[in-house]
Amino acid sequence: PVQYADYTLWQRELLGDEDDSESVGASQVEFWRRELAEIPQELQLPFDRPRPAVASHAGDVVELAFDARMHRRVLSLARESGASAFMVMQAAVAALLSRLGAGEDIPIGSPVAGRLDEALDDLVGFFVNTLVLRTDVSGDPSFVELVERVREADLRAFGAQDVPFERLVEVLNPVRSMGRHPLFQVALAIQNAPVSELVMPGLEAEAGPGGTGAAKFDLSFNLAESFTGSGEPAGISGGIEFAT
Template sequence: MAVAYAARCEGVAPGWEPLPVQYADYTLWQRELLGDEGDSESVGASQVEFWRSELAGGPDELTLPFDRSRPVVASYAGDVVEMSFDERVHRGVVSLARERGASVFMVMQAAVAALLSRLGAGEDIPIGSPVAGRLDEALDDLVGFFVNTLVLRTDVSGDPSFADLVERVRETDLRAFGAQDVPFERLVEALNPVRSMGRHPLFQVALAFQNAPVSDLEMPGLDVLAEPGPTGAAKFDLSFNLSESFTGSGDPAGISGGIEFATDVFDRATIERMVGWLTHLLEEVLADPRQPVSRARILEDTELAQVLNGWNDTRQEVPGAALPTLFEEQVARTPDAVAVVFEGVELSYREVNERANRLARLLVGGGAGPERFVAVALPRSAELVIALLAVLKTGAAYVPIDPEYPADRIAYILGDADPMAVITVEVGGVELPADTARIALDGPATREALDARAPGDLADAERLAPLQSDAP
């Protein structure tokens, strides 16, 4: 552009140097390089197979700290929050990269993956990253689109140190860079991941590092500056876009850029906090790269105080009554409201309470009361809820028995707890020791006995001892 502008200002045509190749040459070369994917020996087939193995078992979608649920169809509306790291952080990143035989990009990728893992995204963090695709000097001055996208899978499992995580990233990235020729869209077709109109396939977080040398654009009579042009769009949930700057002597002068985010799922305030978290994490891990990434503090002092103190301030005055009393008070407030639902059967508070009262009176007659135990060996059912409530109404404590326990385990529990009886069922019940006192809810004798009991709430005079909230 500069050459053409200067020439036209002089009233002449630009004197272009002939290029060694044209874009069509590149496309033909790429087709020849990749070969026929039907041929297992071709580069294209081997690279597709590499990615099939490299991305096998990866997450379809990262669990990110969204402010709201993902829409069914993405709007691709977006915004950008700027961020920067000073020369001190930049020097630390460069130093660690050299120490580990990695690049600055790899250190920043490890930092982003560690942050996302700390924010709940899990231990398997796929990050998309663009590669320039200009692997031959003959392409340097050729106008055309060569960029491809790689999926860089980051393993944060086992709580590694940050130094170890950088080495993991280095190994993964070098493997990926060796298989960067297959176009991303072809890779998606070949791998056929679970698709959604609401998110990007294979990855939802991208990292771009602009570290290619940039020439000044000099035009006669003009001062030309490069300025970011906000688009109001976001292709991914999160895009970390970073670039390095250097002093005149080539020393690190800082890393700057921004986080582009999808406004479908994120608020700007959340991303602004994320910038702070990433800054804190980098400062922590660069100060001690051998500490596990889980120990790096990422929160501001005010945020930490909110988590440890504000959200844990759960003090609340509660009634001093026992649970059966609280339940009976709820029955009085909403007697006809649904209390229990099981397999299409609905029971109101009144029905549950009355059935529990009848069973409680039957249990009291058998010796159930405070400081005693009643075992409950029932399958998941409405009767299980009623039985537990009935035991509590007597003042006794219940001993839960899973009907699927082995017989010897059930016998051991019963021998240890010494309950006054076991509430169970005849049909589909559990195998109990022969001398065990049992109350079979579906037995005719039990049903007759329950029908003879009053449905009203028990008074302390009916119990073996008054109901106390501090009893077992």
């Protein structure tokens, strides 16, 4: 059976030597150099107090829920655009932030599962990577046009998802600050994997909210799609974590 050590060796072999211009690692790093050239160092959001010199990471959460009707509309728009529900929600977040004064170039961080092979589906281990998804809101596009822009940019990014985010920060070397996260300060995650039940002999277990009082970023939209037993959209819910 495949083990996590096998995955790590495979990843090193896949990326190869960055000094070799023909390697996957080198080509993906070069892609990100181009893709993230002149990225905003910091999104100008309408905070009600100044950013501290050193982030405290103190945070809170505002709960958010969209009903089944809205969920159906999101999926309908996604289908019409050849996109995903995630891409529609990303376009919505980018449009919102732009309207709030964050400009026309909106970088959003997002986790990717990293389980690109069926052999990894049931394997215990950390495969997640973080991508910087850049959204161009310039030129007053319609929302459908914005979804199309997001789709094109995201597909490019998904094709270069193997370079670890930490390595990307090292290579791109953005201006560092103890007060903000590098390359992006707003994150978006949508869980669409089926929810599994924890079954243990003699115990009944259910998942519940576990507020941490912490925030990794300025804003983090953490959402999950739910479906009925017959696969019909049942709503999108979650929360917006924010730095207090």
